[in-house]
Amino acid sequence: MNEFFKKTGAWLEKHVVVGILIIALLAFIVIVPCVYKEYCTSPKTFKADRVSEGIVPTDEDLKNAVKYDRVVIFGVDGAGGYFGQCDTPNFDRIFSEGNINLNGVSQYPTVSSQNWASMLYGVTAQKHQITNTQASLLPHLGVKYPSVFKTYAKHHKDATYFSAVDWIPVNYGIIENGIKGMTKKYAKSMVKDDGSEYAIDKKVAELAVERLEKHRDAITFLHFDCVDHAGHGVGYGSAPFVAALQEVDRDMGIVYDAYREKGLVEGTLFICVSDHGHALTGGHGGEEETEKVVTLAVAGGKGNIVKGTCGKYVTHDLASVILYALGEKQPAHYEGGVPKNLFSTLELE
Numbered sequence: 001m002n003e004f005f006k007k008t009g010a011w012l013e014k015h016v017v018v019g020i021l022i023i024a025l026l027a028f029i030v031i032v033p034c035v036y037k038e039y040c041t042s043p044k045t046f047k048a049d050r051v052s053e054g055i056v057p058t059d060e061d062l063k064n065a066v067k068y069d070r071v072v073i074f075g076v077d078g079a080g081g082y083f084g085q086c087d088t089p090n091f092d093r094i095f096s097e098g099n100i101n102l103n104g105v106s107q108y109p110t111v112s113s114q115n116w117a118s119m120l121y122g123v124t125a126q127k128h129q130i131t132n133t134q135a136s137l138l139p140h141l142g143v144k145y146p147s148v149f150k151t152y153a154k155h156h157k158d159a160t161y162f163s164a165v166d167w168i169p170v171n172y173g174i175i176e177n178g179i180k181g182m183t184k185k186y187a188k189s190m191v192k193d194d195g196s197e198y199a200i201d202k203k204v205a206e207l208a209v210e211r212l213e214k215h216r217d218a219i220t221f222l223h224f225d226c227v228d229h230a231g232h233g234v235g236y237g238s239a240p241f242v243a244a245l246q247e248v249d250r251d252m253g254i255v256y257d258a259y260r261e262k263g264l265v266e267g268t269l270f271i272c273v274s275d276h277g278h279a280l281t282g283g284h285g286g287e288e289e290t291e292k293v294v295t296l297a298v299a300g301g302k303g304n305i306v307k308g309t310c311g312k313y314v315t316h317d318l319a320s321v322i323l324y325a326l327g328e329k330q331p332a333h334y335e336g337g338v339p340k341n342l343f344s345t346l347e348l349e
Contacts, residue, residue, distance in 0.1 A: 046126045047108040047287075053312040054337025055346050057324050065345050066304040067327035069267035072208075072220045072259070073318075074252050075119075077112060077167060078228025078284065079245060080277020081293040086242045090253030091297070094270055098299030099306055099342050104313035106276040110284050110291045112167065112228070115275035115315045117174045120221075121145040122319035122334035135173030143176070145333065148319045149219055150179050152328055159218040164207040166200045166225035175221075183211070197226035198247050205251035209258040216264070219322065222255065224248045231278030236290045241278070266301035269325045273297075273318060296339070300325070304344050311340035 057065070081102035083091050107114045107125040113135040114125035121128050128145055146154075149161045160181035165171050171184040187203040188195075201224040208222055230244040252272070259265050274295045278284045284291045296313045298305055298321065317336035323329070324338050324346075341348055 045108065046124065050105055050108060050124060050314050052314050052317055052336040054317045054320055054339050056320070056330065056334070056337045057346065059329070061346060062324070062327055062329055065324060065327055066302045066343075068269040068300060068302065068325045070216060070218055070220070070264075071269045071271065071322050071325055072255070073222065073322070074248075074255070074270070074272040075116065075170075075221060075223045076227055076245070076248050076272065076274050076295070077223065077225045078231040078276060078278055079248070079274035079295060080231075080236060080290060081274070081295050082237065082241070082245060082277070083272070083295050083297065085237070086245060088246060088249040090249045090256065091272065094252065094256050095272065095297040095299045097305070097307055098270075098297060099308060099310050100295075100297045101310050101313050101339070102293070102295055104294040104296045104315065106292045106294050107315055108287070108292075110276040110286065112275050113169060113174065115294075116170050116223075118316040119273060119275070119318040120147040120149075120174060122148070122316055122330065122336050124316055124335050127335065130174060132169065135169035138173055139177065146331075147175050147179075148322050149182055149221075150176060151319075151331060152218060152323065152326060153179050153181060155328065156218065160215055161219050162208070162211050162215065162217045163221040163223075164204045164211075165221075165223035166197065166204055167223055167228075170221075170223050197229045197244070201226045201248055201251055202254075205254045208255045212258050212262060212264075218326065224251060228278075231284065232282055235280050235282040236278040237280065269298065269300040271296070271298050271318070271321065273315070275315065296321075298342060306341050306344050306348070308341070310342040313339045 084102055107118050113130050113132045117128050117130040118125055123145055162183050163171055163175055164185040164187055166187050168186050185207050187200050191200050191203050204222050204224055226244040226247055230241040234240050259268055276284050277290045277293050279288050279291055317339055320330050320336045320338050338346055
């Protein structure tokens with residue numbers, strides 16, 4: 001075998017250009033089919049338990065709605081439905097009088113881009129077809145559906161928006177460019193002294209607090225990623241997973257306290273969501289219960305949140321919740337709705 005490598009190396013030294021072309025061809029043969037398989041032929045299968053049972057608000061519903069001035073979304077990647085199974089004092093105090101559903105359903109497959117895109121577009125993963133590879137490499141290329149930011153901006157020319165993320169593809173390939181009033185920040189690229197996920201997620205919180213000094217954004221989206229990293233490494237519910245979740249809980253508390261100090265809590269709807277969970281042995285993408293379960297927690301100070309647990313929630317319902325809270329009609333192409341028993345101003349059962 002050593003002799004083979006020696007001869008190969010000698011040949012490459014004499015035929016550098018040809019060698020480079022051969023290597024490039026081999027790479028093309030191996031890599032391109034993998035990339036194509038992921039984002040050009042992403043799974044078409046739709047799992048029946050992902051059908052939304054949410055309410056599509058009518059014009060009359062919107063007329064009677066209690067409207068919030070702004071919405072803040074805490075997006076906790078990989079957290080599944082684990083809130084409530086460990087000590088999370090800030091989550092508890094933010095949502096103590098709100099509505100908490102720890103048994104929501106992730107998109108199929110249980111992967112990040114499929115779910116964050118569904119949450120922001122209001123459609124299933126099978127409809128928007130965005131995958132992690134596409135969101136990482138292509139800046140919102142060929143996406144047919146507007147994000148909730150763009151949908152709201154269409155009728156609110158003076159509103160502003162903010163998205164700070166740990167995982168760059170959310171801002172790069174899912175939230176489109178060119179939205180008037182939109183500011184996007186990549187926390188990962190701003191953390192230089194300590195590149196740990198804890199430090200990056202803390203920077204997300206700090207960016208939100210800094211933003212609040214000068215802006216009152218209609219929609220704020222904050223993406224935290226350290227829980228997902230822990231879940232990949234050691235599995236759902238492990239000690240490092242719990243530690244990461246508690247770290248994000250502290251970050252959420254930092255942001256919430258900034259709004260409280262500014263006297264903005266009453267007019268703000270706070271939402272906490274996760275995109276998927278993890279297998280007990282680590283990783284996600286499959287159909288284990290701990291992979292597919294997700295969180296939806298909603299709290300607001302205007303007295304219209306039903307305390308308790310709402311009805312069925314699937315991740316593509318989130319966009320409907322955001323728009324309803326802001327008094328905006330959801331587009332006809334949405335496949336989700338507002339979960340039942342979430343707002344007292346909608347039909348209850």
